[in-house]
Amino acid sequence: MKRNYWPLGILIIIFIGVLLLVALVYISLVQPNINDNSYLQKSSSIEKSPDLFLGATRHFAESYEVLVKSNEQKDHFIPPYLLRAKKIEEKIQKPLVLKPRTKNILQLEFLKKKPNAPKILHYGVYMIRYYDKNYKDKADLLFEGDDHQLSFDFAPKKEGRYKLILQIAFEKDGKREQAYLQRDFLVQK
Structure with a gap:
């Protein structure tokens, strides 16, 4: 058997x-809990309440258009969730290019799309260089300001692809909200 x-x-x-x-x-x-460098927070806190981040950013993007200008070039800051669509458009358009080891003066311009746009309380500009060793873990604060001071210096030491993240605190219905916008650009000779 x-x-x-x-x-x-x-x-x-x-x-x-x-x-x-x-x-x-x-x-x-x-x-460890991975940082989400588009929103400058831990991924788990973003995944718990994505509507808070997306809703505030969408409301701000509907109320304001944010431009960055440098060396006679200008482009828009966009919400992180639209970044893939922007990369497709960049294949047609010329990307924003800055020079390394020189003082690039970046100017921000907040243009109101609506007459009743929310009041900007504060904003911070953060920079991340893609593919650095600690790319996922840090974002360097370049500049903090309010809606009165809109230009700052940026002198990158290395060439490469960078991401500018704009963290904007604004008032919506009497509450303090935060919106996140970003812009990729190149640093090359």
Whole structure:
């Protein structure tokens, strides 16, 4: 009489599945919380309430158009969720290019689209260089200001692709909200 080994095979497959499940849970608990550098916060806090971030940014983008100017070039800041569409458009248009190791003066311009646009309380401009060793973990604060001071210096030391992130605090219905806009640009000779 021949023995059947298929019940033993099923038990081994179930055991391997349980081991993989335990390993995946352990890895997910040990791994650090990844920063989302588009919103300058931890990814888990953004995933818990994405409507807060997206709604505030959408409301601000409907009320204001934000331009960045440098060396007779200008372009728009856009919400992070529209970045992929902007990259497709950039294949047609010329990208914003800055010079390394020189003092580039960047000017921001907040243009109201609506007469009842919310009041800008404060904004911060952050810079990230793509593909740096700690690219995901840090964003350097370049400038902080209010709606009266709109130009700042930027002198990058390295060539490459950079991301400017604009964190804007504004008042909406008596509450303080934050919007995030960003712009990619190149630094090359």
